Amino acid sequence: VHIYRIENEYRKANTYIIDAGCEDVLLIDLGGPSLQSLLKWLDNHKKKVSALFLTHEHADHCIGLLESASLGSFNIYCTQYCGENLSNPRRNYSIYTSEIPNLDRVFEFEELSDGHKLLINGVTIEVLFTPGHSPGCACYMVNDTYVFTGDTLLSNKTLLNLPNSNRIDHKLSQDYLSSLLSETHLVFPGHGDSFYFSGFPR
Numbered sequence: 008v009h010i011y012r013i014e015n016e017y018r019k020a021n022t023y024i025i026d027a028g029c030e031d032v033l034l035i036d037l038g039g040p041s042l043q044s045l046l047k048w049l050d051n052h053k054k055k056v057s058a059l060f061l062t063h064e065h066a067d068h069c070i071g072l073l074e075s076a077s078l079g080s081f082n083i084y085c086t087q088y089c090g091e092n093l094s095n096p097r098r099n100y101s102i103y104t105s106e107i108p109n110l111d112r113v114f115e116f117e118e119l120s121d122g123h124k125l126l127i128n129g130v131t132i133e134v135l136f137t138p139g140h141s142p143g144c145a146c147y148m149v150n151d152t153y154v155f156t157g158d159t160l161l162s163n164k165t166l167l168n169l170p171n172s173n174r175i176d177h178k179l180s181q182d183y184l185s186s187l188l189s190e191t192h193l194v195f196p197g198h199g200d201s202f203y204f205s206g207f208p209r
């Protein structure tokens with residue numbers, strides 16, 4: 008598979024495109040607020056989106072949903088907490104900034120469970136629940152090789168100072184991920200460049 012990154016304007020959150028060579032691609036997160044770069048990529052590559060996996064409910068990773076009609080129809084996969092709070096601007100934090108509109112719309116989503124494995128377009132996606140940074144966090148292991156971590160694992164910092172962050176949960180999630188990952192796993196974080204796993208920043 009090929010993985011492409013789009014760095015979005017709002018908080019430089021990453022949208023990832025997973026292209027397994029068929030007409031449909033998968034997305035991990037949908038930042039924004041504009042989808043111009045993504046739409047341009049899809050047009051250039053003659054691809055369409057069939058599924059979106061959200062790492063968590065924070066608006067920098069989901070605000071592109073407000074423009075999602077321009078992507079056609081696709082399935083949204085996420086944890087229950089994440090999916091329910093796409094319509095709650097206090098929980099997804101969109102209400103606290105004037106840089107983006109409020110994310111307050113109800114979206115239909117497929118609720119994931121921990122350990123759930125999906126096969127879509129020939130791509131295997133394993134769901135790993137990793138609450139801590141927020142209650143709705145999940146990471147996605149793709150083809151046992153690539154791991155999309157959202158804000159749960161960033162290259163140089165741990166983000167646990169938000170109102171709904173939980174340090175104890177995060178520690179458990181950190182142990183969980185550490186038990187599954189080795190230095191051969193390539194990490195695609197919610198912000199910044201990819202890197203090989205080498206533990207969690209302190």
Ligand SMILES: [Zn+2]
Nearest residue numbers: 063065140158
């Ligand atoms: Zn976040």
